[in-house]
Amino acid sequence: MKLISIQNCYKIYKNGVTAIADLSVEIDKGEFVFIIGSTGCGKSTLIKMLYREERPTKGNINIGGINVAKLRNSKVYKLRRKLGIVFQDFKLLPKLTVYENVAFALESIGMKDKDIRPKVIEALDKVGLKDRIRSYPRELSGGEQQRVCIARAIVNEPKILICDEPTGNLDPTTSKEIMDILDKLNKEYETTVVMVTHDKDIVNRMKKRVISLDNGVLVSDAKKGSYKVHENV
Template sequence: MIEMNNVYKVYDNGVTALNGVKTTIDNGEFVYVVGPSGAGKSSFIKMMYREEVPSKGHVKINHVDIGDMKDKQVPYLRRSIGVIFQDFKLLPKLTVYENVAFALEVIEENPRKIRRRVMDVLDKVGLKHKARFIPAQLSGGEQQRVAIARAIVNNPKVVIADEPTGNLDPDTSWEIMRIFEEVNATGTTVIMATHSKDIVNKIRRRVIAMENGQIVRDEHRGEYGYED
């Protein structure tokens, strides 16, 4: 469970990104975070994996207040959270297999288990046959699928995606969404910031709409509600 209570975020340049945000996201939910550019969406989701901390208020992940968390505890929090970025953030000199395996190597998983698990998730995202390719040899959609595989390889409780289809063509975007739906069906919480009206309106899930750092709409099976 993710809880935000009266959360404010004011950056050093004086910009208020979050302005009294209050919400709860239960385990197993699929949530879209929508709104115009500059609405506070990125700051909102960065709170969930402690890339940012509140200037005021409380953010709790499974009842643990991240504001009270010491820096050395953060890596342990992130073991239960998979993060997917718009620009993939793959390691360019490593193969597909090595990029995904890296997430397990840093937690010192058993090498035999690493191989089995990496090949399982690559099969799930349809890239088992490209395990030895490097990112430059892949299309944008394939790179995003590698990023998803890396995010889910350690069976996280929460997957957070920041504009995961923003750089992809429509057909590839739907393939990516199919994977997210499958991940969510296993009980993993999925939180996705997006500007895609078509995706939100076709695959109906909970919608949290943000404007000027505040939640202005929170609807079960909601619509996008903005122009593309």
């Protein structure tokens, strides 16, 4: 059984827009996958369905043994505890320090205070922010804020890291730093990374599996793909 398996998935919004049509994709444990495509191609819908912010209209999505398509609203937390989610806009709490922001994720799932501390320090160490734990988000640069967001996503040691355009708001140099961190997490800790992006440079440089969508339809799925190739298809 693959870690993520999407079978004949459809998503039709209430206003009649078909965001995803007959999509079938499987992602194995430890993979690093880019999802690319132009604006409105359905890549955001796809990734939102992975963490059950959207439900598929038809078809099945199975993540680590959880049937996401049939998951009730009150049980969503069970899925989310297996996932780490990184956002384009970071979604950090401005009134909490870096440490508190990361600890917040563990606190709110009911972990003991004395277990939280070493885990938070470890996660911040992985993203290279160990010396900024007392800073507030507004005192950090965009790249640093994104690293806090990654630390928060990985602090619970999820099997899957879902990244929704994590470099969308960052300059090329900072983007590269973020990608290095994600690559390291993927290689050293075998975290499966699913990343939505439309940054050509990143996709071309990383040489990872690339799934490209167009109008909600799977256009290509290449093992070591690049952005350009798929644009021409």
